[in-house]
Amino acid sequence: MANTKIFRYYVITLLFLFTSTQYVVTSLNGSTLCIKEEREALLKIKKDLKDPSNCLSSWIGEDCCNWKGIECDNQTGHILKFELNPYLICTRNASIFSPSPFRGEINPSLADLKHLSHLDLSHNNFQGISIPEYIGSLRRLNYLDLSNAYFSGVVPTHLGNLSNLHHLDISDIFSSVSTRDLSWLSALSSLQYLSMNHVNINNSPHKLFLAVNKMSSLLELHLSSCSLSFLPPSSPFLNITSLSVLDLSGNPFNSSIPSWLFNISTLTKLNLSSSSLSGLFPSSLGRWNLYKLQNLDLSSNYITRNITEMIEAMSCSNQSLELLDLSQNQLMGKLPRSLDQFKNLFILDLSKNSVNSHSGVSGPIPASIGNLSNLGSLNLEGNMMNGTIPASIGQLSNLYSLNLLENYWEGTMTNIHFHNLTNLISFSLSSKKNTLTLKVTNDWVPPFKYLTHVEIRGCQAGPTFPDWLRNQIHLNEIILQNAGISGEIPHWIYNMSSQIRNLDLSHNRISGYLPKEMNFTSSNHPTIDLSHNQLKGSIQIWSDVRTLYLRNNSLSGTLPTNIGKGSIPEELCDLPSLHLLDLAENKFSGSIPTCLGDVDGFKIPQTYFNYSAPPSKYPGYVPYTRHTELVINGRIIEYLKQMQVHSIIDLSKNNLSGEIPVKITQLIHLGALNLSWNHLTGKIPSEIGLLKDLENLDLSHNNLSGPIPPSMTSMTFLSHLNLSYNNLSGRIPLANQFGTFDASIYIGNPKLSGDTLRTNRSSMLPGNGEQERKHEESTDEDDDKTGSLGLYASIAVGYITGFWVVCGSLVLKRSWRHAYFKFVFDMRDKLLDSMAVYMARVKRIFGLERN
Ligand SMILES: *[C@@H]1O[C@H](CO)[C@@H](O)[C@H](O)[C@H]1NC(C)=O
Ligand SMILES: *[C@@H]1O[C@H](CO)[C@@H](O)[C@H](O)[C@H]1NC(C)=O
Ligand SMILES: *[C@@H]1O[C@H](CO)[C@@H](O)[C@H](O)[C@H]1NC(C)=O
Ligand SMILES: *[C@@H]1O[C@H](CO)[C@@H](O)[C@H](O)[C@H]1NC(C)=O
Ligand SMILES: *[C@@H]1O[C@H](CO)[C@@H](O)[C@H](O)[C@H]1NC(C)=O
Ligand SMILES: *[C@@H]1O[C@H](CO)[C@@H](O)[C@H](O)[C@H]1NC(C)=O
Ligand SMILES: *[C@@H]1O[C@H](CO)[C@@H](O)[C@H](O)[C@H]1NC(C)=O
Numbered sequence: 105m106a107n108t109k110i111f112r113y114y115v116i117t118l119l120f121l122f123t124s125t126q127y128v129v130t131s132l133n134g135s136t137l138c139i140k141e142e143r144e145a146l147l148k149i150k151k152d153l154k155d156p157s158n159c160l161s162s163w164i165g166e167d168c169c170n171w172k173g174i175e176c177d178n179q180t181g182h183i184l185k186f187e188l189n190p191y192l193i194c195t196r197n198a199s200i201f202s203p204s205p206f207r208g209e210i211n212p213s214l215a216d217l218k219h220l221s222h223l224d225l226s227h228n229n230f231q232g233i234s235i236p237e238y239i240g241s242l243r244r245l246n247y248l249d250l251s252n253a254y255f256s257g258v259v260p261t262h263l264g265n266l267s268n269l270h271h272l273d274i275s276d277i278f279s280s281v282s283t284r285d286l287s288w289l290s291a292l293s294s295l296q297y298l299s300m301n302h303v304n305i306n307n308s309p310h311k312l313f314l315a316v317n318k319m320s321s322l323l324e325l326h327l328s329s330c331s332l333s334f335l336p337p338s339s340p341f342l343n344i345t346s347l348s349v350l351d352l353s354g355n356p357f358n359s360s361i362p363s364w365l366f367n368i369s370t371l372t373k374l375n376l377s378s379s380s381l382s383g384l385f386p387s388s389l390g391r392w393n394l395y396k397l398q399n400l401d402l403s404s405n406y407i408t409r410n411i412t413e414m415i416e417a418m419s420c421s422n423q424s425l426e427l428l429d430l431s432q433n434q435l436m437g438k439l440p441r442s443l444d445q446f447k448n449l450f451i452l453d454l455s456k457n458s459v460n461s462h463s464g465v466s467g468p469i470p471a472s473i474g475n476l477s478n479l480g481s482l483n484l485e486g487n488m489m490n491g492t493i494p495a496s497i498g499q500l501s502n503l504y505s506l507n508l509l510e511n512y513w514e515g516t517m518t519n520i521h522f523h524n525l526t527n528l529i530s531f532s533l534s535s536k537k538n539t540l541t542l543k544v545t546n547d548w549v550p551p552f553k554y555l556t557h558v559e560i561r562g563c564q565a566g567p568t569f570p571d572w573l574r575n576q577i578h579l580n581e582i583i584l585q586n587a588g589i590s591g592e593i594p595h596w597i598y599n600m601s602s603q604i605r606n607l608d609l610s611h612n613r614i615s616g617y618l619p620k621e622m623n624f625t626s627s628n629h630p631t632i633d634l635s636h637n638q639l640k641g642s643i644q645i646w647s648d649v650r651t652l653y654l655r656n657n658s659l660s661g662t663l664p665t666n667i668g669k670g671s672i673p674e675e676l677c678d679l680p681s682l683h684l685l686d687l688a689e690n691k692f693s694g695s696i697p698t699c700l701g702d703v704d705g706f707k708i709p710q711t712y713f714n715y716s717a718p719p720s721k722y723p724g725y726v727p728y729t730r731h732t733e734l735v736i737n738g739r740i741i742e743y744l745k746q747m748q749v750h751s752i753i754d755l756s757k758n759n760l761s762g763e764i765p766v767k768i769t770q771l772i773h774l775g776a777l778n779l780s781w782n783h784l785t786g787k788i789p790s791e792i793g794l795l796k797d798l799e800n801l802d803l804s805h806n807n808l809s810g811p812i813p814p815s816m817t818s819m820t821f822l823s824h825l826n827l828s829y830n831n832l833s834g835r836i837p838l839a840n841q842f843g844t845f846d847a848s849i850y851i852g853n854p855k856l857s858g859d860t861l862r863t864n865r866s867s868m869l870p871g872n873g874e875q876e877r878k879h880e881e882s883t884d885e886d887d888d889k890t891g892s893l894g895l896y897a898s899i900a901v902g903y904i905t906g907f908w909v910v911c912g913s914l915v916l917k918r919s920w921r922h923a924y925f926k927f928v929f930d931m932r933d934k935l936l937d938s939m940a941v942y943m944a945r946v947k948r949i950f951g952l953e954r955n
């Protein structure tokens with residue numbers, strides 16, 4: 105899904121790079137003004153820095169005023185400006201988008217540059233050193249940027265000596281920077297720009313607001329994710345006359361929004377997203393005095409208010425408002441006609457206001473929306489809206505993203521709804537009641553040419569495959585799920601396959617054979633979901649597919665068994681990056697190919713995020729993710745594409761026979777293995793304990809015999825196990841996680857014995873998620889009562905490690921969201937939901953709380 109915030113951020117980043125490149129070219133003059141002592145100081149600084157991209161290669165010769173990042177006073181020769189920011193000084197390299205940060209130490213001879221007025225050390229990796237105190241001796245500084253340079257520790261009070269500062273940025277998304285006392289901040293009364301995002305200020309919020317109020321010329325205040333838990337009930341900024349940008353997002357205020365925030369008439373941007381702002385607005389508000397407001401972001405709070413009242417209150421800013429983000433609240437009521445007063449509105453996001461099936465923005469889209477001629481992005485996903493979609497939406501010639509997912513739309517959308525949408529690049533539509541039809545004429549050629557994302561779910565877009573997509577050669581995501589499509593997969597899909605990342609045609613009535621050839625590109629990590637259709641014939645293994653779902657079709661034939669000829673280049677085991685194989689619920693017969701044990705994709709630990717060690721290329725950049733569902737152990741588990749929890753093999757409900765190949769135990773990072781409902785025989789491989797990352801193992805409903813291998817007790821991640829309905833014998837192990845498993849997972853194995861069975865030979869049948877969950881909870885309680893801490897410890901150590909790797913990186917980035925990327929956290933919430941059962945087991949002991 106094209107995300108507007110990413111889009112904007114890219115644009116900003118590009119602008120930033122262009123302007124900076126220009127700066128490097130024009131700002132320097134080849135004079136020999138350079139002062140010897142300052143030159144030597146620079147060389148000492150260079151010596152202590154690691155410079156992987158060789159950005160300081162120009163730092164040679166006498167003429168230091170001509171070195172990259174240096175600017176001298178043209179009269180005295182003193183260095184005035186020093187920019188050690190890889191984005192500014194490394195952009196001439198070929199790798200324009202990813203200069204490597206400087207690492208290492210900052211030599212204290214920096215303090216010899218006494219005449220510096222502008223110092224920029226941002227976007228580096230100083231590996232957690234403290235902000236150097238001697239920066240406080242650079243008395244002439246008026247611009248200091250230490251942001252995202254991976255400093256840590258307490259902000260030195262010495263910064264308070266910099267009384268000339270206009271611009272101070274110590275924000276750091278990787279930060280563990282905190283403040284102890286804020287007296288230094290109150291000394292900086294000339295500040296016009298202050299950014300302390302992600303700096304922990306929670307111990308002195310009152311003093312913070314007092315200090316800020318001394319800065320009477322302040323224009324921008326960025327205090328996102330500072331762990332502030334206090335928002336003054338009356339304005340703390342009475343002394344500030346021209347505040348333009350206020351960002352208090354991501355702080356745990358846990359209060360209602362005080363009215364003074366809507367009374368700062370100079371504000372152009374106000375960001376209060378993700379700040380635990382709750383309840384109704386003070387009803388006395390009436391109209392706000394935000395005459396110049398351009399951006400208002402109140403997303404991800406608990407605001408319960410009628411959207412009509414909100415729009416009414418905002419009407420003071422009717423011509424200036426460009427961005428309105430009220431997503432992920434609990435708004436209700438209908439969108440008023442008067443919405444069209446915001447003539448300059450560019451982004452309107454009201455998504456996900458439906459917290460349950462009775463709340464959310466309701467009613468139809470007012471036809472007046474067609475008057476918002478500047479609208480670029482409209483997101484109404486996840487509300488209670490119904491009625492027909494007005495044809496006037498087709499007038500929005502600047503619209504590039506239209507998201508109408510998860511509402512109760514009715515009626516028909518036709519060509520007219522797209523009449524003037526020449527700039528559309530992302531279109532998403534779903535109706536929860538399946539009461540909407542997308543009906544365009546057969547020969548329709550859409551006005552847009554750059555569609556990259558199309559997503560239609562639960563609507564009638566058939567009966568044949570939508571032919572109007574044929575010429576959209578830039579498509580990389582095609583999701584036509586449950587869209588009433590029958591007939592065959594069109595040939596022209598081949599023509600766009602080289603850029604496809606996601607092709608989801610599941611839950612239709614698509615028949616015929618799988619296309620013989622596709623031209624997928626491995627770097628796109630293509631995910632192909634053709635499950636729940638009527639496809640027949642044998643399986644095609646297209647090269648370069650990363651994830652393939654064919655569940656619930658009428659496919660037949662055998663799984664490829666030969667390797668090394670794997671002459672058949674499309675063979676399964678030849679897909680080196682395959683790490684999610686779901687062929688469940690088909691008619692595959694034969695044995696499980698031994699060569700699966702050689703597929704590297706299942707062996708490599710999956711990276712959860714594509715970000716390298718901090719600082720990343722783009723601060724806060726996280727690749728787009730989408731969750732996917734897998735039925736494991738009768739329970740739907742949601743995983744995240746791009747941050748796969750672990751690799752997965754699901755071959756359940758087929759006609760597979762033979763033994764479980766021992767080689768499968770080489771896939772040491774496999775996270776889930778489901779071989780249930782087949783005709784497998786022989787023993788469970790005794791080395792199965794090598795699968796140390798396995799969380800889910802379902803071998804139920806086969807003919808496996810022999811004992812439960814003792815090595816399984818070392819699989820400490822294993823939280824879902826089902827061995828029922830086999831022919832296993834011997835004693836059930838008791839160690840480690842086996843102590844927590846319920847008797848039902850062994851049912852149907854009359855030769856098994858063990859204490860577990862005695863406690864409760866449950867009548868419960870496995871495979872019923874609801875019952876299992878209940879049972880699991882009760883097991884937890886029992887464990888709690890007996891207080892078997894030793895047992896917990898062994899599970900929990902494994903669990904905590906796993907949890908931290910998966911969710912820890914997400915939690916780390918909770919703060920990132922507030923800056924740009926909240927969608928990642930929708931995903932996190934889903935992930936945490938699916939992990940709730942794991943959590944239940946340990947949180948009482950370890951005090952882990954959701955959020
Ligand atoms: C640049 O430096 C040269 C000496 O190398 C000097 O002659 C010239 O005037 C300088 N130009 C400017 C614009 O300072
Ligand atoms: C010297 O610098 C000042 C201010 O930076 C600028 O206005 C002036 O044009 C410069 N003079 C030369 C000769 O470059
Ligand atoms: C700078 O500030 C520190 C701490 O506030 C103080 O101890 C020191 O004397 C100051 N240095 C100068 C040169 O003023
Ligand atoms: C208001 O700002 C001025 C100038 O910065 C400062 O001297 C004064 O202390 C401030 N007043 C309050 C109440 O903070
Ligand atoms: C938020 O505030 C409410 C009432 O003001 C309080 O009951 C609740 O515990 C607070 N929650 C947090 C997380 O502080
Ligand atoms: C809003 O500001 C005006 C002055 O600009 C002041 O008189 C009024 O009391 C303020 N209202 C609120 C609710 O803070
Ligand atoms: C919108 O703004 C214009 C100009 O500021 C004003 O004249 C008009 O009355 C406003 N409309 C509404 C509905 O507030």
Ligand SMILES: *[C@@H]1O[C@H](CO)[C@@H](O)[C@H](O)[C@H]1NC(C)=O
Pocket residue numbers: 444471472473474475496
């Ligand atoms: C658009 O605005 C004009 C006047 O500004 C109004 O007459 C018209 O009804 C509006 N269009 C719609 C579809 O509401």
Ligand SMILES: *[C@@H]1O[C@H](CO)[C@@H](O)[C@H](O)[C@H]1NC(C)=O
Pocket residue numbers: 466467490491492
């Ligand atoms: C939309 O939903 C509301 C509330 O459920 C209902 O009263 C109304 O009739 C619906 N409108 C349409 C056009 O179905």
Ligand SMILES: *[C@@H]1O[C@H](CO)[C@@H](O)[C@H](O)[C@H]1NC(C)=O
Pocket residue numbers: 498499501523524
């Ligand atoms: C479509 O857009 C063009 C230019 O943006 C405009 O001139 C034309 O009137 C629009 N047509 C409709 C039907 O909105």
Ligand SMILES: *[C@@H]1O[C@H](CO)[C@@H](O)[C@H](O)[C@H]1NC(C)=O
Pocket residue numbers: 595596599
């Ligand atoms: C695929 O692209 C080729 C070359 O552009 C074209 O000749 C062919 O007609 C296309 N096939 C389909 C089915 O559109």
Ligand SMILES: *[C@@H]1O[C@H](CO)[C@@H](O)[C@H](O)[C@H]1NC(C)=O
Pocket residue numbers: 602623625
């Ligand atoms: C496959 O895709 C590549 C681009 O990734 C393209 O250059 C090539 O022509 C395509 N091959 C065929 C046979 O269409």
